[in-house]
Amino acid sequence: MPELPEVETVKRGLESILGPGPVSIVQIQLGVKKLRYNPQIELLSQVKGQQLRAVRRQAKYLLFELESHYLLSHLGMTGSWRIENDQRKHDHIQIYLSDGRILTYHDARRFGMFEVFPKSALKSHPRFVGLGPDPVVDLGFSGDYLYQKFRGKTAPVKVLIMDQRVVVGVGNIYANEALYLSSINPLKKASKVTRQQCQLLAKATVDVLNDAIECGGTTISDFKQAGGSEGYFQNFLLVYGRDRELCRFCDAPIRSAVVGGRNSFWCPRCQKK
DNA sequence: CCTAAGTCCTGAGTGC
DNA sequence: TGCACTCAGGACTTAG
DSSP: OOOHHHHHHHHHHHHHHHOSSOEEEEEEEEOSSOOSBOOOHHHHHHTTTOEEOEEEEETTEEEEEOSSEEEEEEOTTTEEEEEOSSOOTTEEEEEEETTSOEEEEEESSOOOEEEEEEGGGTTTOTTTTTOOOOTTTOTTOSHHHHHHHHTTOOSBHHHHHTOTTTSSSOOHHHHHHHHHHTTOOTTSBGGGSOHHHHHHHHHHHHHHHHHHHHTTOOOSSSOOOTTSOOOOGGGGOSSTTOTTSBOTTTOOBOEEEEETTEEEEEOTTTTOO
16 A cells, blocks of 8 residues: 555644644554564563654654654555554554553554664664655655666666665555656666656656645555545546556557566556657 | 555576 | 676465
8 A cells, every 4th residue: 555645644644643742652562463574572661651752754664753762664555553442353553542542553464564663773774774765855856866876777667766775655556657647668677768757757756746645645445544534646546557448648548567576557659768 | 366555585697 | 606786576465
């Protein structure tokens, strides 16, 4: 589910649900089944009683900022957070809050991550070392930047634009959409993408991510905002999931193929180059 | 049977 | 032969 717009949507939802009053962590309970990465138990016990200061987003990660530590959450493919004191199948984390509410993490496929680490370790945390710029936050993300990153790369441009070391936040849905918006064929070798195409791609990436944030993300099957509601950017998708449907611009049938292991969609007429 | 929003790991291949 | 790097493919898991 969650690419940058979905994580940003969850972050904003959590902020409005949890804030602005002071709330602190009473206890954190983990389910029996493990997520992909899990916190050290002794660190978990250290955060009891700490106040929740903020909810942040770094790339596709959520960070609950406490007094001395961060709780890091990655939603994987099917993760979601909610406030609700009932229990459901696939609930894996319960965070008991000082106001009596319970913040619960739900994740059917358990591709998600949950970790705890001291604030001082943020910059050196292996999860964040080597990540590219954030398109909706960093001015360093530009066409010229992409052009530099694409030098000497024979991998398809779609693989590179989804590579979190090149740029964070872009997953399979928005990679397809951004390439369509900039009329670039997803199979094109990155090194052959022109500087001008890079400008278009950078702008399309920023635009599509911001538009999706405004829509509260894309809900295909699992994605839920922190309040439980769904996004609605799926109503505006131009190519993703539209195999054999007609291009909204030129009426040619949309094609699909696996690129870099992920299903990819493009218009063979609009995205020749 | 097939597919799925993400990330990490392994192994093959290339160039030096 | 070895090192560093790139790239392709699979693994993880459950639901529909």
